[in-house]
Amino acid sequence: MENLFIFLFALLLFCFMLLKLSKKYSALKLPPGPRPLPIIGNLHQIGGGLMHHILREMARTYGPLFRIKFGQVSTIVVSSPEIAKEIFRTHDVVFSYRPQNIAVFNVMTYNFSNIAFAPYGNYWRQMRKICVMEILGASRVRSFGSIRQEEVMNLIRFVGSHKGKLVNVSEKIYGLTYSITARAAFGKVSKYQQVFKEHMDKYDDLARGLDIADFYPSMKFLRLVTGMERKLKVMFKEVDEILQVIIDEHRDQRMKKIRSKVDDNEKEEEEGNEDIVDVLMNLQQSGQTELPVTDDNIKAVILDIFGAGGDTTAATLEWALAESLKNKQVLKRAQEELRTIFHSKRNVDESGFNQLKYLPAIVKETLRLHPPAPLSLPRECSEECNIYGYDIPAKTRVMVNIWAMGRDPKYWSEPEEFKPERFIDSRIDYKGNDFEYIPFGAGRRICPGMSFAIPNVALPLAQLLFHFDWKVDDDAGKLEDLDMVEHPVLEARRKNELKLIPVIYEGSCLKN
Numbered sequence: 001m002e003n004l005f006i007f008l009f010a011l012l013l014f015c016f017m018l019l020k021l022s023k024k025y026s027a028l029k030l031p032p033g034p035r036p037l038p039i040i041g042n043l044h045q046i047g048g049g050l051m052h053h054i055l056r057e058m059a060r061t062y063g064p065l066f067r068i069k070f071g072q073v074s075t076i077v078v079s080s081p082e083i084a085k086e087i088f089r090t091h092d093v094v095f096s097y098r099p100q101n102i103a104v105f106n107v108m109t110y111n112f113s114n115i116a117f118a119p120y121g122n123y124w125r126q127m128r129k130i131c132v133m134e135i136l137g138a139s140r141v142r143s144f145g146s147i148r149q150e151e152v153m154n155l156i157r158f159v160g161s162h163k164g165k166l167v168n169v170s171e172k173i174y175g176l177t178y179s180i181t182a183r184a185a186f187g188k189v190s191k192y193q194q195v196f197k198e199h200m201d202k203y204d205d206l207a208r209g210l211d212i213a214d215f216y217p218s219m220k221f222l223r224l225v226t227g228m229e230r231k232l233k234v235m236f237k238e239v240d241e242i243l244q245v246i247i248d249e250h251r252d253q254r255m256k257k258i259r260s261k262v263d264d265n266e267k268e269e270e271e272g273n274e275d276i277v278d279v280l281m282n283l284q285q286s287g288q289t290e291l292p293v294t295d296d297n298i299k300a301v302i303l304d305i306f307g308a309g310g311d312t313t314a315a316t317l318e319w320a321l322a323e324s325l326k327n328k329q330v331l332k333r334a335q336e337e338l339r340t341i342f343h344s345k346r347n348v349d350e351s352g353f354n355q356l357k358y359l360p361a362i363v364k365e366t367l368r369l370h371p372p373a374p375l376s377l378p379r380e381c382s383e384e385c386n387i388y389g390y391d392i393p394a395k396t397r398v399m400v401n402i403w404a405m406g407r408d409p410k411y412w413s414e415p416e417e418f419k420p421e422r423f424i425d426s427r428i429d430y431k432g433n434d435f436e437y438i439p440f441g442a443g444r445r446i447c448p449g450m451s452f453a454i455p456n457v458a459l460p461l462a463q464l465l466f467h468f469d470w471k472v473d474d475d476a477g478k479l480e481d482l483d484m485v486e487h488p489v490l491e492a493r494r495k496n497e498l499k500l501i502p503v504i505y506e507g508s509c510l511k512n
């Protein structure tokens, strides 16, 4: 009874606010869009399909910049490179904010002290700089090369030992990406790594679940009703405890090292062997950062690296392999290139990568057709501004349909076809300057993990194509029949796992 009373009161308040807002907005020239219903806005129009597909359909009716309302949340959807350029370049600063009222990020970001959801400002600037220069800079990523090589080789040996048998390659791919990230982040295999992975998997499932309360940020009580926040808090407490143990382990190790160095009178640093936790702890202790780096900040950044970098990389690799196998000509050309260049080594290593032309084009084409963050990460505009001739009120949420732009026939010939050759000798790149192709986003909040992600896709893809010829199970028909259906909930992943039979290639080092 009491709950019902609170609900009715909130509803009245909400209607009153709506009336006030509608008066204010009638003076603005807002973008077109589907007519919102009271209370739910356009929520009824986004069920029953993948959001990026639904939004592309809507863009066909309402244009490349339209306005939609998810409950209370006013959102603009951008589906053209010209408008994306206005957002990410002309008005970059205004649009460099992220919404702060999404349950999962409220709970899991240590009060928004990660990078991806930190409010635009000094703290974000400091942590982003640390990320780009210290954690994921070119020399650090190179130093992770041996981890990558070793983990990929483990995968190749595993697959080789299952020759002629059906292997769940998708499962292995997700496991590989996790292992590389965990070793780069935590160093040697920690006994807590497996428990952490199980929690991260559960967290991923929760994070992708829709919490209706996110659409009604002013009605905080809804969070209690849906129960999502409570579940997230339980999960967060467990994840936090594991991360704190990992940090404490690192702290102990560092103390031991310092003592032994003092005893041995030895001073030199062991750079190159440092993991990401080490790097962040060095900065914490140096006292040279503008703002202090706390243990919570370190844990937030580590969660970011797993959250933003894990599934995105694995999904790209999974799609790249699937598309290469499905398209006979692509497979032929990729294998010919790899098997010629690495013929004498009988194995692939990154030192020969500068000779490859076709494999990088496969990775690029995969990111065009299957960007793992099809609507990028949401942005929010910090002040009222004018885009494409329309007024965008402050606090409007922004979704950029990266997926739709990558398939727009206005910019791509045969856009639905997987044709890596379109990227050979082409100047189009994913670095945020070609707005029809921005799988990593653009502007000052562009993904800082690019240089880590690309080799983590390219090396395993090259190895899986070099060492093996692949077959599908007899019941599944031919490789060309592989489906390319997206997962209905886990955005941008394959719906069906890749289950394949490996046949070891004659020229592989596995063939002894």
Ligand code: HEM
Residues within 6 Å of the ligand: 115, 116, 117, 128, 136, 304, 305, 308, 309, 310, 312, 313, 316, 371, 372, 373, 376, 377, 379, 438, 439, 440, 441, 442, 443, 444, 445, 446, 447, 448, 449, 450, 452, 453
């Ligand atoms: C194929 C792999 C990946 C793709 C396609 C991808 C894509 C994206 C996209 C679209 C954004 C939003 C950018 C924007 O708002 O304009 C983003 C942000 C971010 N990504 Fe990635 N990402 C990938 C891998 C990684 C990896 C491996 C890491 C870390 C190791 C990472 C860390 C981040 C972080 C920290 C942000 C937030 C940046 C900020 O707000 O300043 N990503 N990523």
